[in-house]
Amino acid sequence: MTSRNWVKLFMSTLLVGGLTTGVVGFIVRWKEYESMFMAFDVPEILSVLFWLMGVGLIFSVLSQMGFFAYLTVHRFGLGIFKSHLLWNAVQVVLILFVVFDLVYLRYNAFAEKGDSLLPYIGLALIVLMAGLVIAAIKAKLTNKEAFIPAVFFMVVVTALEWTPALRVNEESWVYFMLFPLLVCNAYQLLILHKLNEKSQIQRQKIAAKKPTK
Numbered sequence: 001m002t003s004r005n006w007v008k009l010f011m012s013t014l015l016v017g018g019l020t021t022g023v024v025g026f027i028v029r030w031k032e033y034e035s036m037f038m039a040f041d042v043p044e045i046l047s048v049l050f051w052l053m054g055v056g057l058i059f060s061v062l063s064q065m066g067f068f069a070y071l072t073v074h075r076f077g078l079g080i081f082k083s084h085l086l087w088n089a090v091q092v093v094l095i096l097f098v099v100f101d102l103v104y105l106r107y108n109a110f111a112e113k114g115d116s117l118l119p120y121i122g123l124a125l126i127v128l129m130a131g132l133v134i135a136a137i138k139a140k141l142t143n144k145e146a147f148i149p150a151v152f153f154m155v156v157v158t159a160l161e162w163t164p165a166l167r168v169n170e171e172s173w174v175y176f177m178l179f180p181l182l183v184c185n186a187y188q189l190l191i192l193h194k195l196n197e198k199s200q201i202q203r204q205k206i207a208a209k210k211p212t213k
Contacts (some may be wrong), residue, residue, distance in 0.1 A: 001198055001199045002198075002199040002202055002203070003194075004194075004202070005198055005202075006197050007197055008195065009141050009188065009191065009192075010064065012187075012191075013043060013060050013063065013064055013184055013187060013188055014057055014060045014185055015182045016187050017057060017059050017060025017061075017063065017180055017183075018053035018054075018056040018057050018060065019053070019056070020056060020179065020180045020183045020184070021052050021053060021055055021056025021059055021176070022049050022052045022053045024055060024176060024179045024180055025052035025055070025056075025176055026048075026049075026052070026058075028172050028175045028179075029172050029176065029178050033045075035049060036048070036057055037090060039193070042192075045141040052160060055110040056180055057183055059177060059180045059184065060180070060184050062134070062160060063180075063181055063184035063185050063188065064184070064188065065161075066157045066158075066160060066161045067153070067157070067185065067188045067189075069157070070127070070152075070153050070157050074149055077090065077091075084145060086198070088148040088149075089150065089198075091148050091151075091152040092148060093154075094152065094156055095131075095152055095155050095156060097140065098129055098154065098155055098156045098159050099124050099127070099128050100151060100175040101159075102120070102122045102123065102124035102159060102187070103117070103121050103124045106120050106123075106166065106169070107120045108163040109169075110169045112163065123174070123178075127154075127155055127159065127178070127182070128155060129151070130154060130182050130186070131151045131153075131154030131158075131189045132151060133149075134150060134154050134185075134186045135147045135150035135151040137190060138150040138189055138190060141190065141193065142193050150189055153185065153189060154182070154186065154189070155187055157185065157186055158178075158182060161181050161185075162174075162177055162178055164177070165178070178191050196211055
């Protein structure tokens, strides 16, 4: 990817993260902000919106760090296992392990006596279903081999990025962080091949302009 397209990816992902967090923040923490909207306190609403978007920029940077880390890990995985099939099998095992942990470990760590397991299953299913949907779109836009790596990124890497909120286990923060991460991760995953194609075209144009000896 050319530096110009990398900067484009970085800035556009920041924008996506900021806007998504602004919207999600008002939705998941509506009880905190309801009175402000009922009073139509515009300065206060804008102040909170800017704060939410600022937090969203942090989420976006976290998402981008995870994305580029995964691209590196993916290359290492292919190099170590020497086979897409074997590396995909390893990724599937890790996906299942992370989904299981999102239910079992969180339930053991935070559930009180008599609490239902369903909310923990539901949260893990949100992540898994989002991963499957985005991976299916990615595979359709590129090739079938992209499906498993895309699910891995959307599930495993998102879970790692989401760890700070999971440790706190405060419901509004869990969802407040999850949805912007999912949106930012999906955006980067789905736009990457387009930026790579643009970068290749730009390199070809630059090469064509160079004088031949």
